[in-house]
Amino acid sequence: MSDFHCWAADRIAGAVGSGEVTAETVARHFLERIDRLDDKVGAFLQVDTQGAIEQARAVDRDIAAGKPPGPMSGVPVGIKDNICTRGLPTTCASRILEGFVSPYDAEVVKRLRDAGAVILGKLNLDEFAMGSSCENSGLGRTVNPWDPDRVPGGSSGGSAAAVAAGLATITLGSDTGGSIRQPAALCGVVGLKPTYGRVSRFGLIAFASSLDQIGPFAMDISGVALTLSVLAGEDPQDSTCIAASVPDYLGTLEGSLEGKKIGIPREYFEFEMHAGISQCVERAAQVYRDLGVEVVEVPMPHTKHAIATYYLVANAEASSNLARYDGVHYGHRNQEAKELVEMSCRSRSEGFGDEVQRRIMLGTFALSSGYYDAYYLRALKVRQLIRQDFDAAFEQVDALLCPTSPIPAFRMGEKVEDPMQMYLCDIMTAPASLAGVPAISVPCGFVEEEGRSLPVGLHLVSRPFEEETLLGIARAFEVRYEGSGRMPAEVL
Amino acid sequence: MEYEVVVGLEVHAQLATRTKMFCGCPVRFGERPNSLVCPICLGLPGVLPVVNESAYHMSLRTAVALGCELASFTKFDRKNYYYPDLPKNYQISQYDLPFAEGGSVPISTPGGEKSIRLVRVHMEEDAGKLVHTPLGSLVDLNRAGTPLMEIVSEPDLSSPEEARSYLEELKRMLEYLEVCDCNMEEGSLRCDANLSVRPVGQKELGVKTEIKNMNSFSGVEKALTYEAGRQIRTLVAGGVIEQATLLWHEDREETSVMRTKEHAHDYRYFPEPDLSPIVLDAKKVEQIRGELPELPRTRWQRFQADYDLSEYDAEVLIRDRALADYFEDLAGRVGQGKLAANWVTNQVSAVLNERKIPVAECPVSSDRLSELLLRVDSGDLSKGMAGKVFDSMLGSDASLDQLIEKLGGGQISDPDTLRPLVEEVFGEQAKIVEDIRGGKDKAKNALFGKVMGKTRGRGNPEVVRGLIEELLASGS
CATH class of the missing domain: 1.10.10.410 (Arc Repressor Mutant, subunit A)
Known part of the structure; x- marks a missing residue:
């Protein structure tokens, strides 16, 4: 039996592109693993067995016909189910969109297909990407491959778990306040949130438009670098996607760190944190010092307001973005209602889960006449201050370093009843989202909890549109970390 | 006590762009329902808007012509409300930073020329349409996403007649600028009014009502006359005016209450995060300024001066830009402004009205008509004979001499x-x-x-x- 699930994305693309293995063989390997393991993991909401094989065969045909192979030829990918895929259901893990099939492909999906990637299926998430544990999914239950009693994190829990369990080489997630980085940390994989405006959002079902950004998951840095090269770049369909040149992220990974400076944001370490996690992060900082990188403390004085700011901005936008799910045009519709308002109210009450309803109400309130200035407008102003914290820090240092999550994967059900505890999962990641800067979570160690090894993520943040620097700095750690590439024993 | 009427108008003009405000769907009236739609104007999950460059250009052109102050920085906002013809349940509009403020529209009143000040002009997208049938209500989204320009006047209008003059002047301007078809029946020009009354001499404005659903210029005048009468009667009888939105019913010639102040919407405006703000390009504005056509009022004044026409004749001629162009061409060829004006306002207009055709389809071109008028001017043709020749020109392409010959020849003056x-x-x-x-x-x-x-x-x-x-x- 082959071990394609342990191969890096560029290795698969190289082997398929040269005809050494067929894309179909690789696809079947992953489909077989999904078939065997996903009952336990629950990463996928939808597996497109037939479609994946057809795509793989098309890739193989093109290569056999001598066409130049795409950069992701035959790489099996999974797509978070809030990213539109033509012909496959796109549900946001919400009953309100259950069975909805988008008539178009998201721009990122189109770019993946054009690059030769093979789409295996759609991955679970917290409903409409609202949550930090994947427990808010209305359509499926995903567990952490390192401990099936624990959550994979969220909202891109399915995307992180699929990579951790070797069910896909690359997955796409979306990050609004930490939804790529936190599950990546909890599942022990690499997750990248690019700069806001680096990757087209066209076809990403909006949660909070000024924060949402699509990014890749992989077992290693090279996987996210390769994928980012494919995804990044201007898209005329997205006015917020910037026309900045796209470097070859994979080709520039192994650069020297000479002269680089890393900052440790003091205020991030003032929050309550698992002791094992701060040790892991300290060891990571030491790795950089050993490489000759200067590691200094930097002030980020507005950090403590980030969570409040984030939840005001994100929920306000969400309340408007989710208004379209009213039972009139598509999606779930209550059949018993006698008139329009009742029909929309009942459809929405039945279709949306508790957390989504809670956020719609919070966001509606924050935008309401008489409260706008005190909440939404104030939040926009604080957001600006948080941006300035980052601007000031990046005048001194090239990257910031902290834990991705202050705690390791928690037990299923542990925080479901306490939304405030759940919201604090974003404490390390939300500031970078508010500032729109790129950030990555890289595995950096394990902590022991109840006899289980649980992964820890290192959070690195850099200047806008300097993913190259970010990936290079992350890569330097990855090659020196003995736990890189480690997979949970149950799924090997 | 004597009362005076105070009116402000909000005009929605559909921009005459080829495609919609935020997507590439064509803008056309009267097509099969839901045939001019795409994921973007349907508001499907995951789509994003992109601003129509030409809609922005036309909006700027209008604002420059109206003498507005252009904002150096403008942005779009979301106006949130639930309605089945609004697929996203929010409308992309402009709230606190419209692209243009101020400006004015000159109108003629019995007391002379009056300048109606504008509050603002902003861009937004149109909603779809509901079609109510015995089987239920249907949604047609062909119109959803059509670019609109909203032009808001100050409450400077003092009568329903002034409101009508303002609308007519504005319509002419938009037509001259080629930014709007201004077809009220097809809804490409729509108007809501705010009306209040107050005792003559009082400074503070009275409580206003907003009147919607007026579908013609005469409808606006009638609705405002009705509403002003209602308000004055209410006050005279010792009643109070309640702030409300009213619907005008053309058939019954009366208004009904649509919603009162307590039920006013909270639109929860906030900046549209899917669109970047627009920074004004001064060069573009200069280019637009340079390309502005002569505006109808200037032309009206010029026609009176250059061709010695009456206010009324000049007014009839400039009402339609194409007709005014026809006249100018004719007058230039004949060298006799009054003669040309008489013919255009009489014979030519009669033909256009009878056949309900635009000037461009007039069977007698200004070139051909000029030959005829030259003969009249020289005395070769009598007026009566010229009329007969003109009538035969409508149905024949034969040369002028042939037509005169056929009708028994021209006048003998030798x-x-x-x-x-x-x-x-x-x-x-x-x-x-x-x-x-x-x-x-x-x-x-x-x-x-x-x-x-x-x-x-x-x-x-x-x-x-x-x-x-x-x-x-x-x-x-």
């Missing part, structure tokens, strides 16, 4: 051609000539009739009369 005929009649009618010489002046008419008979009516009457006098005097 004395050398006419003199032998007059001499002939003098020879034949010696008795009459004698009577005249004997003092029977009235008999000249009989002589004149005989000469005209010989020309089959084509003789130039004045020339003929002149020749008769000449021969009588010569005594031959």
Whole structure:
């Protein structure tokens, strides 16, 4: 039996592109693993067995016909189910969109297909990407491959778990306040949130438009670098996607760190944190010092307001973005209602889960006449201050370093009843989202909890549109970390 | 107590772009329902808007022509409300930073020219339409996402008649600028009004009501007249005006309450995060300024001065830009402004009205008409004959000479051609000539009739009369 699930994305693309293995063989390997393991993991909401094989065969045909192979030829990918895929259901893990099939492909999906990637299926998430544990999914239950009693994190829990369990080489997630980085940390994989405006959002079902950004998951840095090269770049369909040149992220990974400076944001370490996690992060900082990188403390004085700011901005936008799910045009519709308002109210009450309803109400309130200035407008102003914290820090240092999550994967059900505890999962990641800067979570160690090894993520943040620097700095750690590439024993 | 009326208008003009405000769907009226739609204007999950460059350009062009102050920085906002014809349940509009503020529209009133100040102009997208059937309500989203420009006036209008003049002037401007079709029946120009009344001399404004659903200029005038009357009667009877939004019913010629102040919407406006703000390009504005056409009011004044036309004639001519162009071309060729104006406002307009066709489809081009008018001007054709020739031009492409020939020829004004005929009649009618010489002046008419008979009516009457006098005097 082959071990394609342990191969890096560029290795698969190289082997398929040269005809050494067929894309179909690789696809079947992953489909077989999904078939065997996903009952336990629950990463996928939808597996497109037939479609994946057809795509793989098309890739193989093109290569056999001598066409130049795409950069992701035959790489099996999974797509978070809030990213539109033509012909496959796109549900946001919400009953309100259950069975909805988008008539178009998201721009990122189109770019993946054009690059030769093979789409295996759609991955679970917290409903409409609202949550930090994947427990808010209305359509499926995903567990952490390192401990099936624990959550994979969220909202891109399915995307992180699929990579951790070797069910896909690359997955796409979306990050609004930490939804790529936190599950990546909890599942022990690499997750990248690019700069806001680096990757087209066209076809990403909006949660909070000024924060949402699509990014890749992989077992290693090279996987996210390769994928980012494919995804990044201007898209005329997205006015917020910037026309900045796209470097070859994979080709520039192994650069020297000479002269680089890393900052440790003091205020991030003032929050309550698992002791094992701060040790892991300290060891990571030491790795950089050993490489000759200067590691200094930097002030980020507005950090403590980030969570409040984030939840005001994100929920306000969400309340408007989710208004379209009213039972009139598509999606779930209550059949018993006698008139329009009742029909929309009942459809929405039945279709949306508790957390989504809670956020719609919070966001509606924050935008309401008489409260706008005190909440939404104030939040926009604080957001600006948080941006300035980052601007000031990046005048001194090239990257910031902290834990991705202050705690390791928690037990299923542990925080479901306490939304405030759940919201604090974003404490390390939300500031970078508010500032729109790129950030990555890289595995950096394990902590022991109840006899289980649980992964820890290192959070690195850099200047806008300097993913190259970010990936290079992350890569330097990855090659020196003995736990890189480690997979949970149950799924090997 | 005497009351005065205070009116402000909000005009929605559909921009005459090829495609919609935020997607590439064509903008067309009267197509099969839901045939001009895509994921973006349907508001499907995951889509994003992109601003139509040409809609922005047309909006700027309008604002420059209206004399607005252009914002150096403008942005879009979301206006949140639930309605089944609004697929996203929010409308992309502009709230606190519209692209243009101020400006004015000049109108004529019985008391002279008056300038109606504008509050603002902003861009937004249109909603779809609901079609109510016995089986239920249906949604047609062909119109959803059509670019609109909202032009909001200050409450500077003092009567329903002024409101109508303002609308007519604004409509003409938009047509001259080629930014809107201004077809109220098809909804490409729509108008809501805010109206209040107050005792003459009072400074503070009264409580206003907003009137919607007026579908024609005369409808606006009627609705405002009705509402002003209602408000004044209410106040005179000791009642109070309640702030409310009213619907005008054209058929019953009355309003009904749509919603009161307590049920006013909270639109929860906030900046549209899917669109970047627009920074004004000064060069673009200069280019637009340079390309502005002559505006209708300027043209109206110029026509009066250059062609010596009455206010009324000038007004009739400039009402339609194409008609004014036709007139100017004609007047230039004929060299006689008044003659050209008479023909355009009478014969030409009559044909266009009867056939309900635009100027561009007029069967007689200004070039062809000018040939005819030159003959009238030179006296070669009588007015009556010219009218007949014009009528035959409508159905025939034959040359002017052929048409005149067919109708029995043109007017004969040449004395050398006419003199032998007059001499002939003098020879034949010696008795009459004698009577005249004997003092029977009235008999000249009989002589004149005989000469005209010989020309089959084509003789130039004045020339003929002149020749008769000449021969009588010569005594031959």
